[in-house]
Amino acid sequence: MNVQRSFENTKRGNLYVVATPIGNLDDITIRALKTLEQVDVIAAEDTRNSKKLLNHFDIHKPLVSYHEHNKLSREDHLVDTLQEGKDIALISDAGMPAISDPGYEMVKAAIKRDIPVIVIPGANAALTALVASGLPTEEFYYYGFLPRKKKEKEEELLRLSSIAATVIFYESPYRIEETIEAIVEVLGERQICLARELTKKFEEYARGTGQEILDWLKEQTVRGEFCIVVEGNQSESKEEDQWWAALTVEQHVTHYITELGLRSKDAIKKVATERNLPKREVYQAFHVEE
Numbered sequence: 001m002n003v004q005r006s007f008e009n010t011k012r013g014n015l016y017v018v019a020t021p022i023g024n025l026d027d028i029t030i031r032a033l034k035t036l037e038q039v040d041v042i043a044a045e046d047t048r049n050s051k052k053l054l055n056h057f058d059i060h061k062p063l064v065s066y067h068e069h070n071k072l073s074r075e076d077h078l079v080d081t082l083q084e085g086k087d088i089a090l091i092s093d094a095g096m097p098a099i100s101d102p103g104y105e106m107v108k109a110a111i112k113r114d115i116p117v118i119v120i121p122g123a124n125a126a127l128t129a130l131v132a133s134g135l136p137t138e139e140f141y142y143y144g145f146l147p148r149k150k151k152e153k154e155e156e157l158l159r160l161s162s163i164a165a166t167v168i169f170y171e172s173p174y175r176i177e178e179t180i181e182a183i184v185e186v187l188g189e190r191q192i193c194l195a196r197e198l199t200k201k202f203e204e205y206a207r208g209t210g211q212e213i214l215d216w217l218k219e220q221t222v223r224g225e226f227c228i229v230v231e232g233n234q235s236e237s238k239e240e241d242q243w244w245a246a247l248t249v250e251q252h253v254t255h256y257i258t259e260l261g262l263r264s265k266d267a268i269k270k271v272a273t274e275r276n277l278p279k280r281e282v283y284q285a286f287h288v289e290e
Contacts, residue, residue: 019122023199129227133193184210
């Protein structure tokens, strides 16, 4: 068991995990600035990027790199520094360290040695996007970056498909379109919000169904990292709203074709939306060719 009283006097140094701006430099907190000014060393994901931030606020402290490729080898050196009584601030390029950024291993190592870990809160892209998405915020699931390979990506989405909470992903501009395609294919037609360039001059939100978002992306020159906020699984809605609950998928599709005169393609899309199923699954159940 580990009990931390963060501000008791200790012979060891403190590890400060400091959130930095995700875009707009004015979002840094006064406490973050004071902490960065007072520590002995700053461990940064990218020292070149962090120098720009620190120079902007006239902060001049020794910088050491701590990134995805050297975090394990750097860990012992940083822990030894803390045990000597020196304070270290851990920062990433943007936002909160350890959230889709290096930091977890360093925090774990510090706790193992009874070194206080003190978090200085601040900007976070996932929560910013969630609040502005218009999707439910009372319960959410943060995932981060999906796997790059299509098969692994679809497997992860399938695993997440039953979650009722709003789900948050990060994605690069190079893979955003194929990721939205996978979300629509695996999760079905859900409400999605894309957020990009958060807190910057060209901040932008796109809100709509998965297919609307996909159509919109095809017309854009895509830049900047994205937050993807996806509606959770709503299939457990009230029974009275599910008039089709007793029907098979095939009967459900047939109903819209015969009663409303829809084309099979449109009927399949409508059924996929109502049942919160991937279109591919409905298509296979109905045995038609699009």
